[in-house]
Structure formats: C-alpha cells, structure tokens
Amino acid sequence: MVRERQGELDGGSGRPPPALSDPDRGREDDRLLAAAFIERRDERAFRALYGRHSPALYGLLRRIVGGSEAQDVLQETWLRAVRGLSGFRWEGALRTWLTGIALNCARELRRAQGPPRAAAPEPGPRLPSLGQRIDLERAVDGLAEGYRTVLFLHDSQGYTHAEIAALLGVDEGTSKSQLSRARRAVRESLRGDAEPRGKGDGG
Amino acid sequence: MVDEHDDWDESERQALRTMAEAPPPPAVLERVLDELGRSGRLCKRRMAGWTLSAAASLVLFAGGFTVGQRRPTPAGDARPRYLLLLYDATASTPQEEAARVSEYGAWARRLGAAGHLKAGEKLKDEAFVLGPAAREAEHGRLGGYFLVAAASLDEALAIARDCPHLRHGGRVVLRPIDPV
Numbered sequence: 001m002v003r004e005r006q007g008e009l010d011g012g013s014g015r016p017p018p019a020l021s022d023p024d025r026g027r028e029d030d031r032l033l034a035a036a037f038i039e040r041r042d043e044r045a046f047r048a049l050y051g052r053h054s055p056a057l058y059g060l061l062r063r064i065v066g067g068s069e070a071q072d073v074l075q076e077t078w079l080r081a082v083r084g085l086s087g088f089r090w091e092g093a094l095r096t097w098l099t100g101i102a103l104n105c106a107r108e109l110r111r112a113q114g115p116p117r118a119a120a121p122e123p124g125p126r127l128p129s130l131g132q133r134i135d136l137e138r139a140v141d142g143l144a145e146g147y148r149t150v151l152f153l154h155d156s157q158g159y160t161h162a163e164i165a166a167l168l169g170v171d172e173g174t175s176k177s178q179l180s181r182a183r184r185a186v187r188e189s190l191r192g193d194a195e196p197r198g199k200g201d202g203g
Numbered sequence: 204m205v206d207e208h209d210d211w212d213e214s215e216r217q218a219l220r221t222m223a224e225a226p227p228p229p230a231v232l233e234r235v236l237d238e239l240g241r242s243g244r245l246c247k248r249r250m251a252g253w254t255l256s257a258a259a260s261l262v263l264f265a266g267g268f269t270v271g272q273r274r275p276t277p278a279g280d281a282r283p284r285y286l287l288l289l290y291d292a293t294a295s296t297p298q299e300e301a302a303r304v305s306e307y308g309a310w311a312r313r314l315g316a317a318g319h320l321k322a323g324e325k326l327k328d329e330a331f332v333l334g335p336a337a338r339e340a341e342h343g344r345l346g347g348y349f350l351v352a353a354a355s356l357d358e359a360l361a362i363a364r365d366c367p368h369l370r371h372g373g374r375v376v377l378r379p380i381d382p383v
Contacts, residue, residue: 041246046239050232051305055224062225071231078235082244133218133361140222155211156223187210 026052030094038086050078053095056157057102063152064145065106073109077102096159100167103149110145139189147182154179217317224313226306226367229299282352284321284380285359289368291346306367307347314351319362322350346373350380 030052036045057077061070080101088097140148149168153159154175159167161175168175211219239245304325314320325347349366353359356379363377 041244043236043245046236046245047232047302050235051302054232055226055306055309058227058231059223059225063222071227074227074231075234075238079238082239133221136215136218137222152222155209155216156219158223183210 027090027093031090034085034088034094037082046082049094053098054078056095057098060099060152060157061102061106063140064103064149065109069109073102073105076105080105096163096167099153099157099159103167135190136186139186142189143182143185147178147185150175150178151182151186155183221313221365224309226309226370228370229302232302280352282354283356283359283382284350284352285356285363286378286380287349287351287363287366288345288376288378289347289349289366290374290376291344303367303371310365310367311349314349314362319351319353320349321352322348324348 030049033045033049033052036042037049054074058070058074061073061077065073077098081098084101088094140151143151150164153164153167154161161172161179164170164175165172236245307323307325311320311323314323326345328344351359351362353362359377359379363375366375368375
C-alpha cells in the first residue's frame with residue numbers, strides 16, 4: 001500500500017504536474033480500486049476512488065452549477081458511476097468518464113431548472129484583499145455557462161480540445177473558438193472593473 | 204498544454220490550476236455511502252477500514268511533504284516563511300478524519316508542486332503542556348501544521364485561506380516566521 005502511493009507520487013517527478021487532475025495519472029490504481037469495489041463491494045476501495053476524483057469533479061460542478069447544487073450533482077454522479085462502472089472499458093481515463101457523467105447530470109439539472117444562471121458564489125470565508133485569484137474566479141464565474149465550462153476544463157483541469165469536444169458533444173473547432181472567446185472575456189473583465197458585469201452574454 | 208493564444212501570466216495560470224479542485228463537504232460522501240449501502244452495492248467494514256485508511260492517509264499527508272522536498276524552490280530561497288497551525292474545532296469520527304487527512308495530502312501536494320511547501324505533519328492527540336496550561340486551550344487542539352514559503356503575507360494568506368481545514372470547521376492560524 002505504502003509503496004503504491006509512493007510510486008504514484010514519484011510518477012509525476014519528470015514533468016510539472018501542478019494540477020492533480022491529470023486524467024492519465026494513476027490509471028492503473030483506478031483500475032485496481034474499481035476491481036476491488038466491483039468484486040468485493042469493498043467500502044475502502046470506493047472511498048479511495050471517491051477521494052481521488054471528487055475534488056476535481058466538485059471543482060468543476062461548483063463552477064458550473066454552483067455550491068449547494070454541486071453537492072447533489074456530485075452525489076448523483078457517483079451513484080450513476082457505480083451503476084455503470086462494471087461496463088466501463090478502460091479505453092480512456094476514469095476521471096474523464098466520471099467528468100462526462102457529471103456534465104450530463106449537471107445538464108439534466110439545468111434542463112429541469114429552466115433558464116441558466118451563473119454559478120452561485122461559494123459560501124465560506126472570503127478575504128476581499130486576496131486579490132488575483134478571487135478576481136479571476138469571479139471573472140470565470142461571470143462567463144456564460146458554455147464558455148465557463150470550456151475554459152475551466154481546458155485551462156484549469158488540463159483537458160485537451162479533443163477530450164472537451166467528446167465530453168460536450170461538440171466539435172474541436174467549437175471548443176477552440178469558445179476557449180479563445182472565454183479567455184478574451186475573462187481578460188476584458190479583469191481589465192474592466194472589479195465587479196464583472198454582463199453575466200450571461202459571455203462576450 | 205500548448206496553446207498559442209494562451210496569454211495567462213504565471214500567477215494566473217497558477218490560480219486557474221488551484222481552482223481545478225475543491226474538496227466536497229464530507230456529508231456528500233456519507234450520503235453516497237448510505238445510498239450504496241441501502242442498494243446493497245457496498246459491504247460496510249467499519250473497524251477494519253479505519254486502521255488501514257488512517258495509515259494510508261498519513262502516507263498521503265507525508266506525501267505532500269515529500270513532493271515539496273523533491274521539487275525544491277531555487278537554491279537560496281529567500282522568501283519569508285509562514286507557519287500554518289491547524290486547530291481542530293470539531294471532533295470527528297476516525298473515518299472522517301482519515302478522509303480529511305487525505306484531502307489535506309492532496310492540497311499539500313499541490314502546494315509542493317507550486318514550490319510553497321516546506322514541511323507539513325499531522326500531530327498526535329497527546330499534548331505535553333509546559334508552562335501555563337491555559338495556553339494550550341487558546342485555539343483548541345492543534346492537529347497539524349504546514350510550513351510554507353510565500354512571496355508576501357498576502358500570498359501566504361491566500362494559501363491559508365485555501366487550506367481544506369477551513370472547510371471542515373477547523374481554525375487555521377498563520378504565524379510569520381521571524382528570521383532572527
């Protein structure tokens with residue numbers, strides 16, 4: 001156990017992987033954990049899978065559906081994932097598959113809810129003077145949902161345009177053009193004022 | 204990620220990466236586990252699970268430190284250092300604690316990869332208080348610490364604010380190291 005974890009940590013030392021969301025990372029570990037969970041219904045294996053992937057899924061959901069709904073969608077994502085896990089063929093990364101489920105769940109929620117709205121700000125302590133990261137978060141949250149999703153998947157979580165295209169059911173060109181528009185809108189919002197306006201028009 | 208139109212500066216890129224993950228509230232896992240238990244998709248093994256997951260999470264916690272050391276910031280890092288003291292306000296079950304510590308490990312690994320983390324350890328429950336005993340009760344129980352390097356107090360505060368401990372009702376006290 002100790003050796004495995006250590007090996008995983010060593011695995012990234014050749015390149016700069018600051019985001020822990022590298023979808024290829026630890027694919028073999030995912031496979032072993034999933035097998036243990038499917039075969040033995042092992043709670044520890046499930047907890048480990050949950051712990052490995054939930055922060056990235058929740059990071060995404062928090063941005064696209066907002067804090068309190070993100071929790072419900074995350075729960076639904078895992079329940080669906082468990083039902084589908086034995087059918088997962090491991091041709092791609094588990095993380096990417098889970099992300100696809102999460103996006104579907106978010107989309108269904110959106111459809112049930114009606115008109116789209118911007119992500120709700122996270123509850124919790126916020127120190128207004130912390131500057132850049134908060135400005136950036138607000139600028140991203142101020143984007144229209146489609147742009148926000150592409151920008152977050154690409155620039156934050158490191159997905160490629162091909163992966164994003166597959167996840168969102170669009171073509172790569174769309175993903176690319178949405179990304180560059182989203183970046184431009186964020187840049188304008190950062191240049192403009194501290195209080196981004198025009199939620200929903202996305203540039 | 205090569206993209207010719209990417210005009211983020213380094214700190215923006217780092218901020219974007221930091222946004223990539225957020226630990227969900229522990230209640231979500233509990234709800235998922237309950238649901239899986241009810242539908243017979245899970246074998247609950249409470250006690251056995253605890254010993255092992257606690258051990259695993261300690262490794263993860265230490266893992267953050269290891270990465271931090273292996274990726275040292277440039278030699279002669281003169282940045283100020285800050286001690287983040289993690290005080291626990293709420294009691295939790297061993298399961299919650301284990302899940303939490305592994306969350307902290309993930310966070311610590313990110314800090315390590317960004318060159319901030321100098322050290323980080325979880326403390327045992329035991330406390331040997333020398334001197335006036337009231338001091339120990341000041342902030343509650345000290346559960347762990349991180350030593351980080353940051354360019355400024357603002358940056359250190361941003362790091363502290365991002366510490367998962369805060370999302371679990373814990374208190375983080377930041378103390379600048381006095382370079383005497």
